[in-house]
Amino acid sequence: AIEIAKLRGQSGLITLDPGFKNTGSTRSSITFLDGEKGILRYRGYNIEDLAEKSNFLEVSYLLIYGELPTQEQYDQFANEITYHTLVHEDIKKILDGFPSVAHPMGVLSSLICSLTAFYPTSLDPNRTDEEIKLSIVRLMAKLPTFAAWAYKNKMGHPANYPDNSLDYCSNFMKMMFALPAEKYDVDPIIANALDKLLILHADHEQNCSTSTVRIVGSSQASIYASISAGINALWGPLHGGANQSVIEMLEAIKEDGGDTKKYLDKAKDKNDPFRLMGFGHRVYKNFDPRAKIIKKAADDVLDKLGVDDPVLDIAKELEEAALNDQYFVDRKLYPNVDFYSGIIYRALGIPTDMFTVMFALGRLPGWIAQWKEMRENNEPIGRPRQVYTGANERPYVSMKER
Ligand code: ACO
Numbered sequence: 001a002i003e004i005a006k007l008r009g010q011s012g013l014i015t016l017d018p019g020f021k022n023t024g025s026t027r028s029s030i031t032f033l034d035g036e037k038g039i040l041r042y043r044g045y046n047i048e049d050l051a052e053k054s055n056f057l058e059v060s061y062l063l064i065y066g067e068l069p070t071q072e073q074y075d076q077f078a079n080e081i082t083y084h085t086l087v088h089e090d091i092k093k094i095l096d097g098f099p100s101v102a103h104p105m106g107v108l109s110s111l112i113c114s115l116t117a118f119y120p121t122s123l124d125p126n127r128t129d130e131e132i133k134l135s136i137v138r139l140m141a142k143l144p145t146f147a148a149w150a151y152k153n154k155m156g157h158p159a160n161y162p163d164n165s166l167d168y169c170s171n172f173m174k175m176m177f178a179l180p181a182e183k184y185d186v187d188p189i190i191a192n193a194l195d196k197l198l199i200l201h202a203d204h205e206q207n208c209s210t211s212t213v214r215i216v217g218s219s220q221a222s223i224y225a226s227i228s229a230g231i232n233a234l235w236g237p238l239h240g241g242a243n244q245s246v247i248e249m250l251e252a253i254k255e256d257g258g259d260t261k262k263y264l265d266k267a268k269d270k271n272d273p274f275r276l277m278g279f280g281h282r283v284y285k286n287f288d289p290r291a292k293i294i295k296k297a298a299d300d301v302l303d304k305l306g307v308d309d310p311v312l313d314i315a316k317e318l319e320e321a322a323l324n325d326q327y328f329v330d331r332k333l334y335p336n337v338d339f340y341s342g343i344i345y346r347a348l349g350i351p352t353d354m355f356t357v358m359f360a361l362g363r364l365p366g367w368i369a370q371w372k373e374m375r376e377n378n379e380p381i382g383r384p385r386q387v388y389t390g391a392n393e394r395p396y397v398s399m400k401e402r
Pocket residue numbers: 019237238239240242267268274275276277278279280281282283331333336337338
């Protein structure tokens with residue numbers, strides 16, 4: 001709607017688009033998405049090809065620098081990231097200050113933001129491209145360490161240091177699950193499954209957290225502060241937090257006797273705030289292509305690991321019922337990326353409140369690429385307008401006369 005703001009004492013016309021449902025905020029060459037056809041491409045490469053043939057660090061390089069790396073570029077990128085996985089010991093003191101009930105997403109965003117204190121040159125708006133490159137490597141290297149530490153804090157276990165002999169995902173799994181004085185070998189099936197999930201989450205154009213990263217970055221805030229803000233935006237249940245909510249919902253259905261129809265009816269009831277978590281998407285009005293890949297991966301991973309999860313059967317039953325229900329058909333509500341991802345995370349041994357952290361791990365290169373593009377485009381500070389609906393000019397009334 002274009003509202004005449006003038007009527008309310010403002011001048012000019014304002015395009016009013018709550019939730020920015022149809023407002024473009026930027027020109028971007030990173031991710032192409034066709035929600036009607038269910039197409040997703042990073043830098044022109046189909047997500048299906050990348051998930052099958054590439055690996056997470058290669059996809060990260062592609063997103064951040066625009067091209068698939070040569071072997072030499074890849075090795076350099078991977079080596080630099082490996083070199084920077086350690087974090088300053090004082091960051092552990094910050095970690096120790098969090099109670100064990102702290103949600104790992106809050107811990108993660110705080111630790112990432114703390115990098116502004118350890119690398120204060122990141123605050124300088126005139127930082128060089130070389131400094132930015134180093135910040136990018138640091139973020140890619142340290143976020144898995146922080147993520148694993150957030151989990152260890154919750155468990156009350158000592159934090160594990162990175163093992164730089166391992167690849168990106170294996171190192172993360174070892175930091176998460178290794179216990180003192182116990183040998184821990186990462187199962188390659190688990191590391192590969194995680195790598196694929198991270199690729200599928202790596203970017204998704206101007207979603208809530210990415211827009212947050214760009215808008216915070218547009219004020220020339222540090223890249224660490226911008227990514228920290230993105231983590232907080234991702235946390236909400238309508239965005240990345242949905243993966244946690246999906247499993248909680250599926251478990252509640254299981255506990256309640258597995259009656260999927262009852263929950264489908266609840267989701268359709270406009271007087272009931274319940275929504276079918278993991279269903280619907282602002283942009284996809286067709287199958288989310290990531291959900292298709294993840295559904296198959298969930299079957300494969302559970303099969304390979306010999307895990308029998310009754311929640312997967314409930315998920316499939318719910319999907320089948322929703323796809324044949326007029327309410328969901330009319331509104332083009334399909335499973336999104338979060339519907340099956342939690343089932344894989346569970347099979348990998350990752351606890352529910354770490355699911356959104358896993359999403360952040362995957363989304364990191366996308367946020368970085370979008371922040372970098374925003375900077376390179378010299379984009380103006382993000383500052384939406386509003387249509388004022390409050391009181392007109394009023395005389396001040398002193399407190400004793402109120
Ligand atoms: N269950 C039941 N009804 C739904 C659902 C759902 N999951 N999603 C949308 N609808 C209905 C709405 O009630 C509305 O119905 P109406 O037209 O009769 O009023 C219609 O479908 C359109 O929904 P909106 O909320 O207007 O769509 P919007 O684009 O604003 O929301 C969103 C998209 C937030 C993803 C929504 O579908 C939702 O809440 N889904 C559940 C949460 C979820 O899975 N989020 C993860 C998204 S993917 C991601 O962030 C990685």
